[in-house]
Amino acid sequence: MGEASGPGRVELTVLGQAPVERADAARNRRRILDAASRLLAEQGPEAVTMNAVAAAAGMGVGTVYRRFGDVATLLLALLDHREQQFQEAFLDGPAPLGPGAPPADRLRAFLYALTDHIAAHRTVMLAAETASPMALYRSAAYVAWHAHVSMLLHRTRPEADEAVLAHLLLAPFGPGLIRHLSDDRGTLLDEFKAAVDHLLGMCLPVRADGARAEGASAD
Structure with missing residues (x-):
């Protein structure tokens, strides 16, 4: 089904729904x-x-x-099938990655899952990036990631330019950086995710009592 449309919602299409081929x-x-x-x-x-x-x-x-x-x-x-599975998980899977959790929780779960997704396929993604540096950003996969993050940011930071902020949040998730940190620096994925928490802590709004806001209500 995908994300429902409406104010603050973004209609996402799962990969693999291209016109029928001969x-x-x-x-x-x-x-x-x-x-x-x-x-x-x-x-x-x-x-x-x-x-x-x-x-x-x-x-x-x-x-x-x-x-x-x-x-x-x-x-x-070559990654299309895995990407379809990933999109289905964040569009229609169980919370907090899928609908049913507060937007801030879904955003954190998405970035955690994206970390695992890119780490698992970093060699192929890096080869694609080396062949064409803009390939990932022009791919249907990245368009879907960006639309999803933009939608969640709209619900947590409606005053922000969610489109630009989504690009900035996704920037650290390039295959080159994840390969460098894991293979060259020995950074564990759990350490990377802990850093993601700090990054989100700087992006998400703070309530008057000092706690991080949950954003809009759950889907």
Whole structure:
């Protein structure tokens, strides 16, 4: 179902709801993704080039380019199923990640879940980012994350520019930073999430009694 529309609400669409493809186009897409997945598993993300995928799929490179456009788009498409599961969890799953909890609690739960999501797929996401630095921000996944965070911020900080603030809140969740902190600095995900709490503490409003506001009522 997704988030209900109305004042302060944002209509979100789960990935995978594209128009129905012709049977031959769907088969080609699956062959390309299967070939890219094999290359990724056997040789790593550096091996996933348009020419290599075309050869592994047994088709012309022009077909691969027409279907996906560039390597970054192809790599992100490999994560489509996991992204669908993630979106379903924050759109329609149990609280506090899904509806039913105060917006501030949902925002914290979302950023925690996003941390786990990106950490699990940071190698592929980083390869896509390296191939095209703007790929993630232009992806359907990021558009959905940003819309969801903007909606929750609207309910907790209605006086703020929630669109810009949402981008700033999402900025630390790039695959490069998470890989650097976890692989190079030895930062645990629990430590990263503790820092997320401090970041949210600076963003969420404070009531007159000094406690952090819960925002609007639960969904």
